[in-house]
Amino acid sequence: MGKGISTTAVHSGQDPDPSFGDVIPPIHLSSTFAQSSPGEHKGFDYSRAGNPTRARYETCLAALENGRYAFAFSSGLAAIDAIVRTLKPGDQVLCSDDVYGGTFRLFERILKNQQIEFRFADLTDHSQLEQNLGANTRYIWAETPTNPLLKVIDLAHLAKIARSRSIKLAVDNTFATPVFQKPLDLGADIVVHSVTKYLNGHSDVIGGAVMTNDEDLAEQLQFIQFAAGAVQAPFDCYLAHRGIKTLAIRMKCHQTSAMIVARHLEQHKGVERVLYPGLPSHPQHKLASTQMQGFSGMLSFYIKGDLQTAKTFLSSTRLFCLAESLGGVESLIEHPALMTHASLPAEMREKLGIQDTLIRLSVGIEDVEDLIEDLDQALEKANC
Ligand code: P1T
Numbered sequence: 001m002g003k004g005i006s007t008t009a010v011h012s013g014q015d016p017d018p019s020f021g022d023v024i025p026p027i028h029l030s031s032t033f034a035q036s037s038p039g040e041h042k043g044f045d046y047s048r049a050g051n052p053t054r055a056r057y058e059t060c061l062a063a064l065e066n067g068r069y070a071f072a073f074s075s076g077l078a079a080i081d082a083i084v085r086t087l088k089p090g091d092q093v094l095c096s097d098d099v100y101g102g103t104f105r106l107f108e109r110i111l112k113n114q115q116i117e118f119r120f121a122d123l124t125d126h127s128q129l130e131q132n133l134g135a136n137t138r139y140i141w142a143e144t145p146t147n148p149l150l151k152v153i154d155l156a157h158l159a160k161i162a163r164s165r166s167i168k169l170a171v172d173n174t175f176a177t178p179v180f181q182k183p184l185d186l187g188a189d190i191v192v193h194s195v196t197k198y199l200n201g202h203s204d205v206i207g208g209a210v211m212t213n214d215e216d217l218a219e220q221l222q223f224i225q226f227a228a229g230a231v232q233a234p235f236d237c238y239l240a241h242r243g244i245k246t247l248a249i250r251m252k253c254h255q256t257s258a259m260i261v262a263r264h265l266e267q268h269k270g271v272e273r274v275l276y277p278g279l280p281s282h283p284q285h286k287l288a289s290t291q292m293q294g295f296s297g298m299l300s301f302y303i304k305g306d307l308q309t310a311k312t313f314l315s316s317t318r319l320f321c322l323a324e325s326l327g328g329v330e331s332l333i334e335h336p337a338l339m340t341h342a343s344l345p346a347e348m349r350e351k352l353g354i355q356d357t358l359i360r361l362s363v364g365i366e367d368v369e370d371l372i373e374d375l376d377q378a379l380e381k382a383n384c
Helices: 005-011 052-064 076-084 101-114 126-131 155-164 215-228 234-244 247-266 285-291 307-314 346-352 368-381
Strands: 069-073 092-096 117-121 137-143 168-172 190-194 208-212 271-275 298-303 332-334 358-362
Touching: 005 052, 005 247, 052 069, 052 208, 052 234, 069 076, 069 215, 076 101, 076 190, 076 208, 076 215, 092 101, 101 117, 117 126, 126 155, 137 155, 155 168, 208 215, 247 271, 247 298, 247 368, 298 307, 307 358, 307 368
Parallel strands: 092 117, 092 137, 137 168, 168 190
Antiparallel strands: 069 208, 190 208, 271 298, 298 358, 332 358
16 A cells, blocks of 8 residues: 555545445444354444444544554544543643643543643743643643644654653644644654544534554553443444545645635734744744644634624625634634633633634635635725
């Protein structure tokens, strides 16, 4: 098999089916599998434990991230939850301060009650990283680029610090995707994805995935997947596996258009500041240019004005759909403070810079001239 990511995406886990030679393997919807005598079967006994459609898809997921193991979960948050379930009471996680609001909510409102301590720090600042490591830190948890502020964190540095202290490094690679960033190659122990986003790419599946090369972690994750049961259903595995085939070409289009949109907004009189790792004005642009092979399709910006200006703008776009989520072929727009990051305490949002004028775009694969025209007419309506 070829080593390029497009080849992997199209072929991995997609050998023709042996029964009739289907080039697209059939979907195995069965919840259970016949046994010839107790414990004797053809490799699958019950679909929570394993399913042929899921197994093919997991083969592809692992290959995309250069991992040996992958596990498919029913959502990105279920995948994140499974990773933290490898910890025990008293253990600590040091997490990047800017993460998806739902990740913060899961950590602080559910897993914290199980006596797991979460610390949040700006991991772009290496002194904050060192200061916040404790004797019981078991995971460093990084989203990069972060959601929604697009901060870029130095994964090779984190991996070095983590390794020197026998801490595991977990990276949420949802925004970058393996097309633009491969955390395991940079020294991470675990990669997690909200498959709901770019991997599936068509806004019609909720899913999550965990990839690793660590045999011990893989054994624990497989057990948690089986025993806790938040597995991805076969039909959703099929859809996500199908979506992945076009991942590389979609990502190239997302990033080309996002760069054009970012440059356009940066010179617009109605825009205060644009956050996009591909812009030279981005504080970690240099790091992003070496750590990533592309800058992806997510960008945020501060609109000039106040909450009302932002609301008018958000209600005025026609192509950009006002909705949570990201990474689909269609462009989405949202207001982090009132939508995806509403679960963060107001002081934390303020401190981070998730203000009322912050707007996040997921730039889709439509014609970029149409996208710009849409943003311009909405900015005009908002009196910018
Ligand atoms: O929605 P779910 O599949 O459970 O994935 C959670 C998740 C995990 N990690 C990152 C970086 C994410 O962005 C998300 C989900 N994010 C959104 C729904 C959003 O609009 O930002």
